[in-house]
Each structure stands twice: as C-alpha cells, then as structure tokens.
Amino acid sequence: MADNPYSASNTDGPHDTDVKTSDQSKNDNLEPFRNDAEGHDLRTNNGVRIADNHNSLKAGERGPTLMEDFIFREKMNHFDHERIPERIVHARGAAAHGVFEAYPEAEQYSKAAVFRAGQQTPTFVRFSTVQGSRGSNDTVRDVRGFATKFYTEEGNWDLVGNDMPVFFIQDAIKFPDFVHAVKPEPHNEIPQGQSAHDTFWDFVSLMPESAHMVLWTMSDRAFPRSYRSMEGFGVHTFRLVDKQGKARFVKFHWKPLAGTYSFIWDEAQLLWGRDPDFNRREMATDISNGDYLEWELGVQIIEEEDEHRFDFDILDATKLIPEEQVPVTPLGKMTLNRNPDNYFAETEQVAFNPGHIVPGIDFTNDPLLQGRLFSYLDTQMLRLGGPNFKEIPINRPVTPVHNNQRDSFHRMTINKGQASYEPNSIDDGWPRETPPAAENGGFESVNERIDAHKVRGRSASFADHYSQATLFWNSQTDVEKEHIVQAYGFELSKVERPWIRERVIQNILPNIDLDLARRVGEIHGIEAPTEKPASAEELGRSTLTESPSLSLMARLPGNIKYRKVAILVADGVDADQVTALQSKLKAEGAKGMIIAPTMAPVKANNGNTITPDAMLNGLPSVTMDAVLIAGGAQSIETLKASGQGRYYPQEAWKHLKVIAAVGEGKDLLEAANIRMDEGVLTGDSVDAIFDDFKALLGQHRVWSRNPEANTQPA
Numbered sequence: 001m002a003d004n005p006y007s008a009s010n011t012d013g014p015h016d017t018d019v020k021t022s023d024q025s026k027n028d029n030l031e032p033f034r035n036d037a038e039g040h041d042l043r044t045n046n047g048v049r050i051a052d053n054h055n056s057l058k059a060g061e062r063g064p065t066l067m068e069d070f071i072f073r074e075k076m077n078h079f080d081h082e083r084i085p086e087r088i089v090h091a092r093g094a095a096a097h098g099v100f101e102a103y104p105e106a107e108q109y110s111k112a113a114v115f116r117a118g119q120q121t122p123t124f125v126r127f128s129t130v131q132g133s134r135g136s137n138d139t140v141r142d143v144r145g146f147a148t149k150f151y152t153e154e155g156n157w158d159l160v161g162n163d164m165p166v167f168f169i170q171d172a173i174k175f176p177d178f179v180h181a182v183k184p185e186p187h188n189e190i191p192q193g194q195s196a197h198d199t200f201w202d203f204v205s206l207m208p209e210s211a212h213m214v215l216w217t218m219s220d221r222a223f224p225r226s227y228r229s230m231e232g233f234g235v236h237t238f239r240l241v242d243k244q245g246k247a248r249f250v251k252f253h254w255k256p257l258a259g260t261y262s263f264i265w266d267e268a269q270l271l272w273g274r275d276p277d278f279n280r281r282e283m284a285t286d287i288s289n290g291d292y293l294e295w296e297l298g299v300q301i302i303e304e305e306d307e308h309r310f311d312f313d314i315l316d317a318t319k320l321i322p323e324e325q326v327p328v329t330p331l332g333k334m335t336l337n338r339n340p341d342n343y344f345a346e347t348e349q350v351a352f353n354p355g356h357i358v359p360g361i362d363f364t365n366d367p368l369l370q371g372r373l374f375s376y377l378d379t380q381m382l383r384l385g386g387p388n389f390k391e392i393p394i395n396r397p398v399t400p401v402h403n404n405q406r407d408s409f410h411r412m413t414i415n416k417g418q419a420s421y422e423p424n425s426i427d428d429g430w431p432r433e434t435p436p437a438a439e440n441g442g443f444e445s446v447n448e449r450i451d452a453h454k455v456r457g458r459s460a461s462f463a464d465h466y467s468q469a470t471l472f473w474n475s476q477t478d479v480e481k482e483h484i485v486q487a488y489g490f491e492l493s494k495v496e497r498p499w500i501r502e503r504v505i506q507n508i509l510p511n512i513d514l515d516l517a518r519r520v521g522e523i524h525g526i527e528a529p530t531e532k533p534a535s536a537e538e539l540g541r542s543t544l545t546e547s548p549s550l551s552l553m554a555r556l557p558g559n560i561k562y563r564k565v566a567i568l569v570a571d572g573v574d575a576d577q578v579t580a581l582q583s584k585l586k587a588e589g590a591k592g593m594i595i596a597p598t599m600a601p602v603k604a605n606n607g608n609t610i611t612p613d614a615m616l617n618g619l620p621s622v623t624m625d626a627v628l629i630a631g632g633a634q635s636i637e638t639l640k641a642s643g644q645g646r647y648y649p650q651e652a653w654k655h656l657k658v659i660a661a662v663g664e665g666k667d668l669l670e671a672a673n674i675r676m677d678e679g680v681l682t683g684d685s686v687d688a689i690f691d692d693f694k695a696l697l698g699q700h701r702v703w704s705r706n707p708e709a710n711t712q713p714a
Contacts, residue, residue, distance in 0.1 A: 025398050026097065026122030026151045027338070033393040034341060044074055084348070085383050086134050089179055090145045092193075093128035094138075094227075094280030095347040096287055098336035100150060100297065106331040109248065109301065110240040111438055112360030114152045115331060122151040123334055124394065126350055127227045127279070131182050132193030138279040139268040140193040141222040141487070146232030146254060147352040148334070149395075154440070156397045158356040159252055160376070164221055165233035165320040168210040170462050172371020178203065178210075196494035205503040208465040208538055209318050211512060215469045218487035220480060220552055223263035225625075227283050228293040228562060231260055231555070236354075236369040237314045239362040239446055240299070243438035247446045249302040249314060249364065251321055253328050257294040258562045260555035261700045265483065265490075267622045267655050274620055284339050291562060291591075293336040298328035311541055312468065313461035317368040319468055323549040346394045351380040359436070362446045367458075385409050402431040464540025466511040471542050473513045475550040479706045485516065489523035502526055507533060553703075560697045561589030566624040568648060568668070569596050569612070572634025575604035577662050580686040581628050588694060592628070595619055597642055605632050616644040621652040626697050631663025639668050646672040653680070654709050656701035660693045662686055677705055 042050045050071060057069035065072065087093075100123050106115035114121045128145035129136065144163040149156055168178050181203035184190055191197050195217065204210040216222075224230040232254030239247045263271070271278050283293065300321050302314060312319040340346035353376040354369065363369060380389050386409030389395060404420045406413075419427040434442035476484065488509070492501045505526045509517035510533060517528035532539060548554045567581055582592040596602050596612035604610055613619065621627060627649055629636075639645030649659050650672050660681040661669050674680060679702030683689040696702060 024122075026124070029151070029396060029398050030341075030393050033345075044071055045078075084385070087128075087383065088379065089130050090126075090128035090147075091134045092132055092136050092138070093126045093145065093347060094283060095124060095126040095340055095350065096283060096293070096336040097338040097340065098123045098125060098293075098334055100332055100334040102332040103330060105329070107243075109242060109250075109299070109329075109331070110360040111243045112152070112157070112240075112358050113154045113439075114150050114157060114358070115360065121153075122398065123336075124149045124151075124346070124350060125334075125336060126347060126352070127230070127283075129193065131195060136193035137272045137276040139223060139263060139271040139276075141195065141217065141265075141268070142193065143217060143222070144224060144230060146230065148232075148254075149350065149352060149356075151398045152358055153399060154358040155399055156356050156395075157358045157361060158352045158354060159234055160352045160354045160372075161232050161234045161252065161254075163224060163230045163232055164213065164216045165235060165251070165253075166213050166216065166468070167235055167317045167368060168204070168213045169207065169368065170209050170316055170318055171367040171458065172369075172375065174207070175368075175371060175375070178207075191494075194494075196491040198495050198497055198500060201492065201495050201504060202497070202500050205500055205508055208508065208511070208534065209462075211465055211508055212318050212469040212472065215472055215484065215512060218484045218491070219472075219476070220262040220264065220483055222487075223265070223268040224279070225261045225263055226258075226562075227279055228258045228286070229256055229261050231256060232295065233320075235317055236366045237302075237364045239364060240301075241360050241362055241446060247304060247362065249304065249307060250299040251302075251314075251326075253298045253300070254295040254334075255298055255328065255330075256555075257296065257333075257557070259557035259700075260552050262552060263622075264655060264701075265487065270620075270622045275623065278623065283336075286562075287337060287339050295334050296330045297332050297334060298330045300326040300328055302326060311543055312464055313459060315364055315366040315459075316462050317366055318465070322471070322544055322547040324544060324547055345392075349384065349389075349392050350394045351384060351389050351392070353377055353380065357443075359441055359443050388412065404431075460537075463537040465538045466534060467540030467542040469512045471544060471547055472550050473516060474546040475548060477551055477553055477703070479703050480551060480553070481516075482706070485519045485523075488516075488520040492520070492524060511539060556698065556700055558698050559588065560585075560625075560694055563590040563625040563697060564623070565590055565592050565626045565628055565697075566595045566619065566621065566648070566652075567592045568616075568627065568629045568639060568645070568665075569594055569602050569610060569632075570635040570638035570645075571603045572638070573602060573604050573610070573630050573632040574635070574663060575606045575608055575610070577630045577632075577686055578604070578610060581630060581662075581690075584686065584690050590697075593619060593624065595648070597638065597645065605634070616642070616648055621648050621657065622655065624652070624657075625700075626658040626693070627652045627660070628693070629659070629661040629665030629668050631661075631665050633664050636664045636667050640671040649674055653705070654712055656703065656705050656709055658693055658696040658702060660689045662689060675708065677708070678702060679705055 042053055044050060056065045056072045058065050100121045102115045102117060102119045104117040107117055113119060126147045129140060129142045130145065131142050132140060146163055147160045149158050169175060181199045182195055184192055185197060185199050204214050234252030237249050237251055240250050241247045307314060314321065355373040355377060381387060388408055388410045391412045404422055406415055406420050417427045423429060436442050436444035492504060495501050501524055505517055505521045505524065505528055509520055510529050514530065521528035565585055567578060569578060585592040593613045594610060595614055595616055597616055599612055599615055601609040601611055649669060652659055653674050658679050663684055666682040669680065679696055681689045681692055
C-alpha cells in the first residue's frame with residue numbers, strides 16, 4: 001500500500017520559508033499596490049486611453065446623454081460606490097506606520113517572534129474617537145481607540161485597545177445597548193461626538209458597573225493633548241505563553257515616552273471650531289518633520305497561581321490592576337515614523353480584530369473579550385464586503401498565506417492546484433499543518449481545564465462596581481478633581497429628564513465619593529445623600545486608598561521635548577532674541593513656532609526677515625503648549641494695537657500656560673492685563689528667563705493658577 005501523503009509521517013518537508021520582518025518589510029509588501037499617476041495617460045479601468053474627460057457623449061451638443069457612453073458610466077458607477085459603511089464605533093480615526101523593537105528581556109515571557117530580542121516588527125496604528133461619525137471632531141470628550149497591527153513573521157497580531165484601561169460594561173452582550181445609548185439619539189441624530197445627552201446618562205445610571213469608566217471619561221484623560229502624549233491599554237487580561245509552554249496572565253500597556261498630558265475642557269471646546277482635525281494634523285505633520293512618536297509596550301504579569309489574590313477579578317474589564325500592586329515590565333519600544341500614502345486604502349480599510357493573535361499570545365475568559373472575538377470579524381465582513389478583506393494590502397500579513405479558503409466577493413488571489421480541501425493526496429497534501437513548537441510552530445491554545453454548567457450569569461467576583469472608581473477619584477489632584485466635578489456638572493446639564501440627573505447624583509456618585517456627589521448636586525440644585533446607598537458587595541473594597549499612577553500628573557517626563565511654543569513677533573522684533581529662543585528650544589527637543597499678525601515676512605530690527613509659521617489666528621494659543629514674547633519696541637507696539645495680539649497671552653493665561661516675555665515684551669503683558677504669578681516670567685534677556693520657563697513647562701501647566709483663572713471670563 002502506498003504511503004499516505006497526508007499522514008503524520010509526511011508532515012516533515014519544505015514548509016514555508018521563515019519570513020524575517022523588519023522596519024521595511026511591510027513597506028515593501030505594499031509597494032506592488034501603490035499607483036503613482038505622474039507621467040501616465042488617463043485611462044479607463046480596462047486600460048483604454050481617454051480623449052475627453054470633460055464632456056459626456058451626447059446626441060448633439062445640447063442633446064441627451066447616450067447610454068453607450070461607457071466612459072461616463074464607469075466613472076459615475078465607481079463614484080457612486082466610493083463610500084463603504086463607516087465603523088459603528090471608532091469611525092473617526094487617524095493612523096501611521098511604524099516599527100516595534102523588542103527588548104532582550106521580552107522573550108522570557110513569550111515565544112512569539114515579535115518578542116525575540118532585537119526583533120523589528122512593522123506596525124500600523126490607528127487612533128480614533130468612539131462616539132462620533134467620521135465627520136466629528138478630534139478633541140471631543142471621548143475615549144480614544146489605540147489599535148496596533150503587528151506584521152510579525154508568524155502572522156498578524158492585533159492589539160486593539162483604548163487610552164483608558166477599563167471599559168463601561170463587563171459582558172459583551174451589553175455592548176449593543178451601550179453603543180445605542182451613547183450614539184446620537186435616533187429621533188434627531190443629536191448630539192454628535194458627545195456623551196452629554198439623556199440616553200447615555202439614562203443607561204449608565206442604571207448600570208452601576210459603568211461608574212468607573214464614566215469617571216475616567218469625565219476626567220482630563222478624555223482630552224489627550226496629542227496622540228504622542230496618550231497612554232494605551234489592552235483593557236482585557238490576556239495570556240503570554242513562553243517556550244516551555246508556561247502561561248501567565250498579562251495586561252498590556254503603552255507608555256508614551258513624551259509623558260502624558262491633556263487639554264483642559266475649555267481648550268478642547270475652542271479647538272472644535274478652530275481646528276477640528278488638530279490631533280490627526282499634528283501627528284501627520286510631526287512625522288513628516290521627522291519628529292516621530294514613541295511608546296514603550298509593557299505588561300503587568302500575573303502568575304497563574306496568583307489569579308485570585310486581588311480584591312477584584314482580573315477578568316473583569318471594568319477593573320484595572322494598580323501599578324503599585326503589579327508594576328509594568330517593559331517589553332519593547334514602538335516608533336511611528338511614516339504616514340499613510342492614502343487615507344482610504346490604509347486608514348479606512350484597515351481591519352483590526354482582537355482575535356488576530358499568534359503563537360505565544362492567548363485569550364482569557366473575560367466575557368467582554370470573548371464577545372469581541374466574534375463581533376470584530378462579523379463587523380469587518382459587512383463593512384469591507386465579505387471574507388476577503390484580509391487580502392486588502394494594508395491587512396495582508398507579511399507572511400505567505402496558503403489555505404483552502406477561496407472565492408467570495410473581491411477575491412484577489414489566483415489559487416493554483418485542484419485540491420481546495422485538507423487532507424488531500426492530489427496536491428501532495430499541501431498546504432499542511434505545522435505542529436506546535438517553541439519557535440516557528442503552529443498555534444496551540446492554552447490547555448485550560450473547564451468544568452462547569454451552562455448558565456447565563458455572572459461570577460460573584462464581578463459584583464464590585466465602585467471600589468476602583470473611588471480609588472481613581474482619591475488619586476486625582478485637587479485641580480483634576482475640580483475638572484471632574486465640572487464635567488459631571490456640564491454633562492448632566494444637557495440631560496432633559498430630571499429623574500435621570502437625580503439618579504446619577506443620588507444613586508451613583510455617592511457610592512464613588514460623598515463629596516463628589518455633593519459638589520455635583522450643588523451645581524444642579526439636587527441634594528445628595530450623606531451615606532452611600534449601594535450594598536457592601538457593590539461598594540467592594542480596595543487594599544489601596546490611592547494610586548499616584550492614575551493621575552496624569554504622575555506621568556510628566558520633566559523635560560520639554562516635543563513641546564510646541566509660540567514666539568510672538570511683528571515688524572521690528574529683536575532678531576537676536578528670536579534666534580536665541582529658537583536655539584534654546586531646539587536644544588531641549590521643543591519647537592519654537594513663529595507667530596505673527598500676518599504671513600508676510602517679518603522685518604526684524606537688524607534688517608533681516610523672519611518667515612512666520614502661522615498668523616495669530618492660524619495657530620491660536622490653544623494649539624500651543626506655552627507662549628514666549630520676543631522684545632523689540634516696534635514689534636510690541638504692533639502686537640499691543642492688535643486685539644488678537646493682546647488676546648493671545650490672555651487666552652494662554654486662562655488655560656494655565658507658561659508665559660514669558662523678554663525685554664519690551666513685558667509691555668504686551670501689561671496691555672493685555674495679564675496677572676503676574678509664578679507662571680508669568682519677564683526678564684531683560686533670554687538667558688534670564690529660559691531656565692525657569694523650561695522648568696515650569698516641564699510641569700505642563702501652572703496648576704496653582706487654576707482658582708484665579710476660573711474667575712476670569714472665557
């Protein structure tokens with residue numbers, strides 16, 4: 001009897017050659033699909049040269065258009081079908097290519113090729129807002145998506161997370177309800193990109209498990225200053241599996257090397273009108289200028305025997321693991337260094353799925369994660385027109401793909417061979433399975449024993465809904481707490497039904513903190529209870545009373561790298577001061593932006609000209625991190641005579657920013673009625689003010705100014 005060609009004894013043989021990934025490999029992978037029209041004739045999709053692209057074929061110059069005009073019909077047909085369904089959530093996004101390089105210590109925790117020491121893996125990252133449509137704004141109060149596709153040599157791994165470490169619900173079956181509640185209301189499609197409306201607050205006030213995440217969303221975390229200053233989280237508990245087959249629970253963290261800092265509410269609102277594309281524009285511009293974005297990927301590691309040692313359940317997506325209890329272990333660094341060539345082809349068509357994992361990474365029984373494993377695939381099938389969405393260039397792995405999945409809509413692969421099934425003997429048994437191995441093996445799930453009844457229910461360990469919300473509140477600075485109070489005050493003011501406002505203030509907020517409930521209640525004239533109304537099980541307990549890592553202030557890098565500083569100038573400005581300011585900022589990794597009344601070249605006091613980067617209203621103070629005013633009597637007189645010139649430092653002062661004036665620059669501060677405080681610096685020379693300016697900017701804002709700034713009109 002002939003040998004069975006698909007027996008186990010025949011699995012050895014010329015398997016796929018290992019693909020070595022690098023920073024360039026995905027770029028090379030995309031090259032065959034790029035199309036540059038320069039130097040080429042205009043043609044139809046069938047390759048026919050077009051002689052007239054301005055006039056349809058008619059029966060006479062004023063007659064009807066003829067059906068036989070195949071050029072018109074093809075062009076219009078394609079245009080009519082250019083739009084694909086936008087994502088239900090995370091519709092508004094911006095993306096960039098990059099590379100992830102593993103640290104030497106990473107490979108001890110996972111056999112995944114992406115974590116081999118020194119391994120460089122191409123990545124594609126998409127940042128997004130959740131609630132709004134593609135046409136909404138970048139700086140709305142919202143959660144931000146942080147989705148990363150790793151093009152590893154073992155296949156694609158998608159780490160699909162957010163900029164907040166927890167979520168609104170515990171079980172995926174509630175996700176459609178949550179999204180329906182937070183989206184614009186169905187009767188009027190209002191509001192866009194906001195959570196300040198009845199259906200959202202009705203839902204979360206009836207779902208105590210959402211209290212923790214809502215509190216995060218009411219904090220300054222909802223307004224990242226830039227994508228580079230935004231943390232990212234895998235949200236769920238995953239597993240890493242090492243070469244010996246040992247599995248560990250992990251939580252994934254992206255730590256921005258630039259530090260974490262945010263807008264404040266008023267800045268974010270002003271940016272809606274002044275530059276609704278601010279975050280995406282800044283990322284694209286920075287990458288074009290070589291100012292790349294960097295994060296460290298780290299994990300919190302929990303040994304399997306420690307799964308139940310916490311005050312909460314690590315499979316509960318509404319909970320985080322405080323870093324004081326389990327520190328974050330860095331595994332590698334990601335650098336975003338290349339912009340997409342085409343928004344639609346890459347950013348819009350990229351398809352993420354938490355179910356895309358590789359050997360060395362595995363799931364847990366988190367019920368929210370389990371539901372996402374189905375939902376993402378199901379969504380992409382509809383949005384991108386069928387099961388072949390993985391053949392779209394941005395979604396293709398850099399590894400070869402051979403299986404028996406064929407046909408369906410938009411198939412691009414031309415499969416050879418007769419056999420589209422396995423096992424087979426016609427095609428010598430190919431493609432064949434790969435046994436699991438410590439390296440380059442086939443995927444093998446963690447061998448977890450499950451012995452349970454089929455039930456619709458939730459573990460009692462998921463009953464704690466408030467302890468970590470209280471921990472988050474207790475960990476904020478006084479200024480951050482004030483911002484949270486004002487956020488709840490504003491959001492609830494948009495709720496039309498009084499009983500929903502009362503429910504939040506009387507039934508939800510007191511369980512987080514009685515003082516929080518009282519302060520929000522005073523804004524709405526609603527008396528808050530003096531005792532927590534929830535049960536002991538819902539209140540839960542926490543070993544920690546506060547966690548400094550939960551405050552944005554704990555993540556400041558202490559330097560001013562990547563900060564953007566406005567340098568206000570006009571004709572007659574002191575050229576030496578401008579040069580010195582720009583030079584000192586550049587030495588610190590910051591960028592001085594020349595802001596002038598017009599875009600005309602500025603004539604400096606030494607006869608030279610300075611090219612402005614923007615007009616006063618082109619890059620307003622809300623787009624800058626601080627303001628410097630260069631001296632020069634004529635320059636200052638021009639700025640004093642301009643309403644925009646005086647308003648620029650006024651607005652910066654209102655938003656707690658550092659302001660420094662050199663020489664005659666102090667006269668502009670006087671004309672603008674700027675109140676002097678520790679964050680307003682003046683001096684006769686650049687050297688006299690710069691060190692103090694740098695130190696204050698390293699703290700992001702002049703937080704001590706907050707009480708007085710709140711007394712000033714917007």
